[in-house]
Amino acid sequence: xxxxxxxxxQLFGELYLPVMxxxxxxxxxxxxxxxxxxRRSRNREPSRKSEAPLLESAYALTIAVILGVLIWATFTxxxxxxxxxxxxxxxxxxxxxxxxxxxxxxxxxxPPSIGSDSHHAELVVxxxxxxxxxxxxxxxxxxxxxxxxxxxxxxxxxxxxxxDLVFDRLGTFPGRCAEFCGLEHAGMTLxxxxxxxxxxxxxxxxxxx
Amino acid sequence: xxxxxxxxxVWAGFLVVLGLVLLAWTRSPLMNGLLFGAAAGxxxxxxxxxxxxxxxxxFVPDVSVPTALTAVGIGLAVTGSxxxxxLLLIGSGLAVVGLAGxxxxxxxx
Amino acid sequence: MxxxxxxxPVPRGLLAWAAATDHKRVGVLxxxxxxxxxxxxxxFALVMRSELAWPGTQIVGLKTYNELFTAHGSGMIYLVVTPxxxxxxxxxxxxxxxxxxxxxxxxxxxxxxxxxxxxxAMYSGFLTQExxxxxxxxxxPPLSDSTNSPGIGSDLWLLGVCLAVGGMFVLSGCVLATxxxxxxxxxxxxxxxxxxxxxxxxxxxxxxxxxxxxxxLTLLELDRRGVGVFTSAGGPAAYQHLFWFYGHxxxxxxxxxxxxxxxxxxxxxxxxxxxxxxxxxxxxxAFAALSMSVWAHHMFTTGQVTNQYFSLTSTLIAIPAGIEYxxxxxxxxxxxxxxxTPMLFAxxxxxxxxxxxxxxIMVASPPIDYHVHDSFFVVAHFHYTLFAGSMxxxxxxxxxxxxxxxxxxxxxxxxxxxxxxxxxGTNLTFFPMFLLGEKGMPRRVGDYRxxxxxxxxxxxxxxxxxxxxxxxxxxxxxxxxxxxxREPAGADPWEGQTLEWATSSPPPRHNFDxxxxxxxxxxxxxxxxxxx
Numbered sequence: 001x002x003x004x005x006x007x008x009x010q011l012f013g014e015l016y017l018p019v020m021x022x023x024x025x026x027x028x029x030x031x032x033x034x035x036x037x038x039r040r041s042r043n044r045e046p047s048r049k050s051e052a053p054l055l056e057s058a059y060a061l062t063i064a065v066i067l068g069v070l071i072w073a074t075f076t077x078x079x080x081x082x083x084x085x086x087x088x089x090x091x092x093x094x095x096x097x098x099x100x101x102x103x104x105x106x107x108x109x110x111p112p113s114i115g116s117d118s119h120h121a122e123l124v125v126x127x128x129x130x131x132x133x134x135x136x137x138x139x140x141x142x143x144x145x146x147x148x149x150x151x152x153x154x155x156x157x158x159x160x161x162x163x164d165l166v167f168d169r170l171g172t173f174p175g176r177c178a179e180f181c182g183l184e185h186a187g188m189t190l191x192x193x194x195x196x197x198x199x200x201x202x203x204x205x206x207x208x209x
Numbered sequence: 210x211x212x213x214x215x216x217x218x219v220w221a222g223f224l225v226v227l228g229l230v231l232l233a234w235t236r237s238p239l240m241n242g243l244l245f246g247a248a249a250g251x252x253x254x255x256x257x258x259x260x261x262x263x264x265x266x267x268f269v270p271d272v273s274v275p276t277a278l279t280a281v282g283i284g285l286a287v288t289g290s291x292x293x294x295x296l297l298l299i300g301s302g303l304a305v306v307g308l309a310g311x312x313x314x315x316x317x318x
Numbered sequence: 319m320x321x322x323x324x325x326x327p328v329p330r331g332l333l334a335w336a337a338a339t340d341h342k343r344v345g346v347l348x349x350x351x352x353x354x355x356x357x358x359x360x361x362f363a364l365v366m367r368s369e370l371a372w373p374g375t376q377i378v379g380l381k382t383y384n385e386l387f388t389a390h391g392s393g394m395i396y397l398v399v400t401p402x403x404x405x406x407x408x409x410x411x412x413x414x415x416x417x418x419x420x421x422x423x424x425x426x427x428x429x430x431x432x433x434x435x436x437x438x439a440m441y442s443g444f445l446t447q448e449x450x451x452x453x454x455x456x457x458x459p460p461l462s463d464s465t466n467s468p469g470i471g472s473d474l475w476l477l478g479v480c481l482a483v484g485g486m487f488v489l490s491g492c493v494l495a496t497x498x499x500x501x502x503x504x505x506x507x508x509x510x511x512x513x514x515x516x517x518x519x520x521x522x523x524x525x526x527x528x529x530x531x532x533x534x535l536t537l538l539e540l541d542r543r544g545v546g547v548f549t550s551a552g553g554p555a556a557y558q559h560l561f562w563f564y565g566h567x568x569x570x571x572x573x574x575x576x577x578x579x580x581x582x583x584x585x586x587x588x589x590x591x592x593x594x595x596x597x598x599x600x601x602x603x604a605f606a607a608l609s610m611s612v613w614a615h616h617m618f619t620t621g622q623v624t625n626q627y628f629s630l631t632s633t634l635i636a637i638p639a640g641i642e643y644x645x646x647x648x649x650x651x652x653x654x655x656x657x658x659t660p661m662l663f664a665x666x667x668x669x670x671x672x673x674x675x676x677x678x679i680m681v682a683s684p685p686i687d688y689h690v691h692d693s694f695f696v697v698a699h700f701h702y703t704l705f706a707g708s709m710x711x712x713x714x715x716x717x718x719x720x721x722x723x724x725x726x727x728x729x730x731x732x733x734x735x736x737x738x739x740x741x742x743g744t745n746l747t748f749f750p751m752f753l754l755g756e757k758g759m760p761r762r763v764g765d766y767r768x769x770x771x772x773x774x775x776x777x778x779x780x781x782x783x784x785x786x787x788x789x790x791x792x793x794x795x796x797x798x799x800x801x802x803x804r805e806p807a808g809a810d811p812w813e814g815q816t817l818e819w820a821t822s823s824p825p826p827r828h829n830f831d832x833x834x835x836x837x838x839x840x841x842x843x844x845x846x847x848x849x850x
Binding site: 039071 | 453458466550588592594596597626650653669672673680685688691758761762765766
């Protein structure tokens, strides 16, 4: 069971961001050092040395090692994030169309949730459960973005795409279309409601009636 | 590396290597075709660069109105293909007049 | 070179400029056109930023907003930054290699006018009944097909882009042919100035990828007329491959020339030879080749590409990019740095492009990209590369080469003011966008809700945009003041190192009366150091 949100935080928050901040700080400090130390008013004769192949190779190698670590972490995380379970706890079919969402719960005997001008489409899911999504579009390319899950995926017409998400916290969260899809793209929003498992079952039962 | 054709070939070599690595992941004809196609195009450029002797000096006038006319003609004709036949015809006409002018310039040089 | 440069009188008048075959005039025309369009597209950005300052639609409706962001993005990329790069190249490459002419002067003129025609066609969509194109600069089908985007405005946009990109293709051919065929005696490839080297790889990328875009857009136009090209299930993804095969290299077409110009500026104002020339050249070739193999990192979220390969190549770009930083900063270390305006912009470039580059490594990682793709994070990322990077470098190049082109300096005081406002304004505009994207604000939206929690950062960004606009206004004033009351600059006001400084300012019609011996990539520095 892979939670895309925690994968994102491990990869971005605990690895990429600290590495980039460190590298960036070092470069800024070196530039400032050069600017202060080698300003013209200090009247130094400029150096005539114009190559340092050894130093430069060592430097390139250092970058390569750092990148190696980053790539390894990326591949590891992506393998987990992209994994699609053959037996998810819940299946949801997503249909994107200009400019709304439709969520079907196959096999649950509940009517789909379809957005309209007066209310958002609602994606209701149980907490800590692998939700297997199957998504398509009815017209142009859209993209389902659920910021709380730190995940998005494009919806193409005439094609199905599958992905799994796990929601690890209760509450109501915004979701939206991320791929520009025409006039009302900005308003193509949805609401994700994550319920405790008993509450989710009650919600299903109520919808069945 | 001090000859231009060698530089271009080195670059084509880089592209081929990247294309071969891509083969390890996918055999998509489109993706591989794009990279190897670019490499092939680069080799063609290298062959062109091989004829890199100094060309014979030719007189080029400081002002070449026919050249500008040709470009504007092409522009109008291309735009005209969406706007309407009249613009397409005007553009094509201008381009032909312009080209004739360029030919005359070349003949005079 | 034995051509006597200044024997014939220089033709005057409007037509003598509009139909000039002199590469210097074509360069100035291209640059001036692109600068005017920079102001046009910049004002579009101001309208968009004003609209986004608060939730709700106040200034323009969604339709207009969508037209504006399409015009802004496509205008800046196809009509401003790429042409600015080639304007510098068309003007300075022949001078730097010691040539009397550009190769194919008529072709250069042709390229300029194709570009102008393309620009006119693209903007003319605003005058049509259905309005201008509004599907983003990427024009993905099916959104850009005739069902979803009816109207001739979209056709005009597609054809206009083909013309403008075709014009740049022709210009790049002239630049590369000049380097290949017209180098002065002694100017071997490994004695080419740094800027010329960046133009070699830029032209290679242009020549191999620009035709792919023209093909893709032509197919799209055929699609709009009912031929049915991208209508199959795999069609939209196939278009994206073709588009990004152009669309990623063009990012470096809009970057390398400015890095090269920075190499010249930093070496000159540090009064020393460019550091690590050979490593720079090799890494540049590798950099350009890698940049041809990263295109599908724009498609990580499609679920239809091999993410690992494209993540790998995209991340590896940090190696040659790191080497370029090493060489640029290495040139400053041990130098004797004079802080004139060009150097200030060069340092600004080094500091700000860094944010664009480092955030680029982040978005090269698919699990990170899954969150930030098509969000304001990406908007921040590419504005730090294109605006804070390329445009800062472009302004450095303008302050550096303006005396050569016009024979007069730009005002130093106004220049420093320009730099100060632009540095503050740029960061205030674009840094909040990183945070907005991470918080969940998608790009290409004309509105958001008050409950989204995006308001404060958006307001900050809008204030930054107006500061930046003020900086650009200072620059425009500077240009007019400096041309009006000229502070004459001699042939070589900065102690330049490359051949363009070995002739008068502005250079005569055929560039040189006599050339110094060329024994390295910095021939004038050799003379000063007593090496010849």
